[in-house]
Amino acid sequence: MTRVKICGLMEAEHVKAAIDAGADAIGFVFAPSRRRVDMKWAAELAARVPENVKKVGVFVNPDAEELRTVYRNVPLDYVQYHGDETPEQIRKIGLPSIKAFSVRTAEDVRRAAEYDVDYYLFDAPGTDFRGGSGNVFDWSLLAEAGIPRERTIIAGGLNAGNAAEAVRQTTPYALDVSSGVERDKRKDPDLIRGFIRAVKERGEA
Numbered sequence: 672m673t674r675v676k677i678c679g680l681m682e683a684e685h686v687k688a689a690i691d692a693g694a695d696a697i698g699f700v701f702a703p704s705r706r707r708v709d710m711k712w713a714a715e716l717a718a719r720v721p722e723n724v725k726k727v728g729v730f731v732n733p734d735a736e737e738l739r740t741v742y743r744n745v746p747l748d749y750v751q752y753h754g755d756e757t758p759e760q761i762r763k764i765g766l767p768s769i770k771a772f773s774v775r776t777a778e779d780v781r782r783a784a785e786y787d788v789d790y791y792l793f794d795a796p797g798t799d800f801r802g803g804s805g806n807v808f809d810w811s812l813l814a815e816a817g818i819p820r821e822r823t824i825i826a827g828g829l830n831a832g833n834a835a836e837a838v839r840q841t842t843p844y845a846l847d848v849s850s851g852v853e854r855d856k857r858k859d860p861d862l863i864r865g866f867i868r869a870v871k872e873r874g875e876a
């Protein structure tokens with residue numbers, strides 16, 4: 672069964688909607704973004720999340736000490752690195768990790784093999800910020816990744832209308848969505864439910 676991560680949550684109502692709809696993971700953005708949350712509020716939101724729903728902190732080129740401070744104060748399951756972090760930096764920090772790759776070319780996808788992380792996330796390049804752009808990348812490039820599909824997460828411009836096709840083409844571990852479950856730049860509970868339904872009710876075994 673393909674997992675779903677709902678990212679960029681900022682409001683308690685939307686955290687609850689994602690959990691109730693069956694999200695497998697939720698994401699809090701600590702990087703520069705219109706979806707950024709501060710550590711104290713993220714800790715309050717995270718405290719409402721049951722253990723079976725994984726909590727992911729999204730960072731871009733974080734300072735290692737600041738990252739550890741957030742990790743100590745917010746009960747995160749994974750750190751998502753969404754910048755230019757090197758394999759050595761991630762290894763040295765030593766926390767459970769997801770590395771995001773901005774995909775323009777096959778070379779961008781091949782870089783993933785240099786990293787030793789828990790999950791590999793492939794996203795379209797950002798526009799205003801490093802992620803959360805609502806753009807789709809060319810999924811066919813993933814054939815170049817050389818990463819087991821059970822450790823692959825697809826992001827970038829997903830919505831209830833293209834989620835099933837993304838799963839069909841890429842057979843990933845999980846889909847990750849932010850813009851596609853927003854209306855007027857704010858998360859929308861109906862869109863969250865619709866996205867999760869579109870992924871989970873594809874008729875998979």
Ligand SMILES: O=C(O)c1ccccc1N[C@@H]1O[C@H](COP(=O)(O)O)[C@@H](O)[C@H]1O
Nearest residue numbers: 678704802803804805826827828849850
């Ligand atoms: O969501 C953000 O604002 C964000 C900012 C900086 C880095 C990553 C960010 N989010 C990640 O972007 C993709 C989702 O993008 P989309 O809006 O669905 O196209 C996902 O990996 C988020 O974790």
